[in-house]
Amino acid sequence: AQTIHQWPVAEIKAVGSPLSLGCTIKGKSSPNLYWYWQATGGTLQQLFYSITVGQVESVVQLNLSASRPKDDQFILSTEKLLLSHSGFYLCAWRITGGAYEQYFGPGTRLTVL
Amino acid sequence: GDSVTQTEGLVTLTEGLPVMLNCTYQSTYSPFLFWYVQHLNEAPKLLLKSFTDNKRPEHQGFHATLHKSSSSFHLQKSSAQLSDSALYYCALRANTGNYKYVFGAGTRLKVIA
Numbered sequence: 262a263q264t265i266h267q268w269p270v271a272e273i274k275a276v277g278s279p280l281s282l283g284c285t286i287k288g289k290s291s292p293n294l295y296w297y298w299q300a301t302g303g304t305l306q307q308l309f310y311s312i313t314v315g316q317v318e319s320v321v322q323l324n325l326s327a328s329r330p331k332d333d334q335f336i337l338s339t340e341k342l343l344l345s346h347s348g349f350y351l352c353a354w355r356i357t358g359g360a361y362e363q364y365f366g367p368g369t370r371l372t373v374l
Numbered sequence: 375g376d377s378v379t380q381t382e383g384l385v386t387l388t389e390g391l392p393v394m395l396n397c398t399y400q401s402t403y404s405p406f407l408f409w410y411v412q413h414l415n416e417a418p419k420l421l422l423k424s425f426t427d428n429k430r431p432e433h434q435g436f437h438a439t440l441h442k443s444s445s446s447f448h449l450q451k452s453s454a455q456l457s458d459s460a461l462y463y464c465a466l467r468a469n470t471g472n473y474k475y476v477f478g479a480g481t482r483l484k485v486i487a
Contacts, residue, residue: 293473305418305463305477312473320474351417360406360424361467363475365417 263288265366267352273372277341282369284335284352292354294335295363296327299349311335347373376401376468378478386484393436393451395481397464400445405466407440407447412461412480421462422449454485 265286274280286292296308307320309327317327328336335352352366377400410418422431424440424447431438436451464478
């Protein structure tokens, strides 16, 4: 069975500070991975997707970047946080075939002060 | 571009009454549709997915039928339970081989005794 882990569980950071959020998936080789952002009370906004190591595509620009250093790892980062970066960050992987439904990790709650 | 519309922001129901949450979509190609449920401070979980044939997906008493003629995928349940209170998202994946997923704004379902 596949398991998806995100770290940290929560972060409180200052405006202008750097950020790195991680996502690891086990039990699935060469997964398609995604980053989503959810503002408090808002919908899910897809940020990035990656279909293989070293390849990341951006869906929306939010002064964030993503990298796929290993087959099972997806990293979201920025060098300078903005207040607007606050929210819930979710990593997801998708089924291969059929409807290609996605499954989400537990998420990281980020508060920028 | 692709879009998903959920017209109700909040639906309040008395326990035992039927549930219907609306979802309509726009997509150039025949998309796959999904319903996700999100409880407070948790990640979204897949509730239902559409099928390419005329099967009606069903899970935990919820069901939804994809109507291509009206571009709809409404979520229904015959009898609401207190535990159904949550945020429900309708989402689509365009059937074009790309990796973009679009989520609706979400509908909060509140079931009262």
